[in-house]
Amino acid sequence: MSTADLYRTVRLIRRFEERAIEFVRSGEIVGGIHPYVGQEAIAAGVCAALTPDDVITSTHRGHGHVLARGVDPRQLLAELMGRESGLNKGRGGSMHAADFSLGILGANAIVGAAASIATGAAWAHRRQGRDTVAVTFFGDGAMNEGMLLEALNLAALWRVPVIFVCENNGYATTMPVESAVAGSITGRAEAFGIPAYIVDGQDPETVLEATTAAVERARAGEGPTFMECMTYRFDAHHTFEHRARLDYRSADQVAFGRSRDPVVIQGARLPDDERAAVDAEIEAVLDAAAGFALGSAHPDPAEALKYLYAVMP
Template identity: 65%
Template sequence: MTSPSEAANSLAPDLGSAAGRYRMLRLIRGFEELALDLVRAGEILGGIHPYIGQEAVAVGVCAALRPQDRITSTHRGHGHVLAKGVDPARLLAELTGREGGLNRGRGGSMHAADFSLGILGANGMVGAGGAIATGAAWSAVQAGQDRVAVAFFGDGALNQGVLLESFNLAAMWRLPVLFVCENNGYATTLPAGTAVAGSATGRAAAFGIPAVEVDGMDTEAVLAATAEAVARARSGGGPGFLECHTYRFEGHHTMERLMKLSYRTDDEIAERRGHDPLPRAAALLPAGLAAELDASVAEQLAAAKRFALESEHPAPEGALEYLYADGLRPRAGSTA
């Protein structure tokens, strides 16, 4: 089944202009709002971790990358994979568990991957993408490939040993990898200030990795910082680290609406909404262009929804398919 984007041959995002970046911001925001609606309607089972509010990080970083560059993502990863070029119709079908999905409905919200686009997978394990991206950067160097790898992670990953081990290896081997910390202030419901000793940039600097703080609600600021770090990595200067100060407008997970958690005040959320990256990006465009792009995105997402909900569910007898690289391998002596 061909998706609307594939039929229109429009999979590659245009992030080389302010208009293209604004459109991607709007696409990610609209995609997440649509996904929330489908969670409420029971079409997306298990819920999602919404990326609403943090769109400028994904767009700013991916705008500085080349198609052959690689990324690893997180449990809050829809924005990353969309900005790297994933077809929204395929991603939405994946979230709804359909055969037309990016990974035939097997990966779901937290494990979307597309190797052809350099997306080595979102990851439900906090901080795990750092090691994968470091390995991808090492592999590129060994193969003589001009590739940079980017690992996205949240502030909650700063206490994970695997991430610190990745910093060490990347610095020792001067690998072309960029570590991007999306500091939205909370690890689930735990304020970062009560869980992270020192600073995020200080941890990277301790390994000799150049570390920069940036306004993660400003797409252009993220792009500028990323472009500098990526150019340095690509020229053999080793890894870099960005701490993008951002904020999620929705809860950590859609389950929060049912649990009625109160770790953030309404005033805090309202204040942060005043830094919404979409109006800031729209202000850079000619009058009327943002509205045109909004309408274009709305049409694309409507088509994506139709594609997702019209795609078939996987057959139960195929539940064990795609577990291994060379197919199902039963244990010795098994009658399976």
């Protein structure tokens, strides 16, 4: 993965999210989104270390993960707008983007739930003789979900090729991590005998390097790795905050958090003209995505329960 490719990914995610926020404001996206703005380096760096056969699970803040994994931005935007042409045919929305053809086993809206799903998928692949790894993304808030801790135990016991990527953005919604996590996040993983690393989550190249080592370890049959990627959420927990104006982060803190911007960090590694060309290319992609999504049909209410069962007598 080249410097330019990593830049393209973080920039694509950033601009996708900024445009999606506009579509929330204009009412084209109902229900709002959990913006990934500020955390782009993690999705970009992690997914750059994977092969097409690998699988990921994502979260409620998942647009970055699936874009980095290669989903078509047109289909993702159409999904956010609840259109039939969306990734999930408009049945999933912002918190559930899935594309099984790209190994995306779904974004999960229950905090910490996907870690055990990813662990099961990775275990199954190994049983089937496949040389794949699974990555499960989650936030610092998930570290207090018992089910996630159970998954760490299963993965370590059975040496499952799964990589646990904790995006520590400092807050579980509004709860500061210092008020929520006793001990340390990596210490919890280490307690299960899982190698755990603190990674600069603002630099895509650092994340890529750390993930590459974890992937090699998993493929070599050495089991899970845990990465705590330190990051900062530049925008709201959810777009409802834009109106609710919850008071839990000081202006100074937000300014400090935004001072290390993954798009700027990676962009600085490219010549100006090359960066401008990538930026223009992305705007064209997103213009096309907007046109595609806005022009796509809404699902037929008569098919509201289509896909509920694989088979029904």
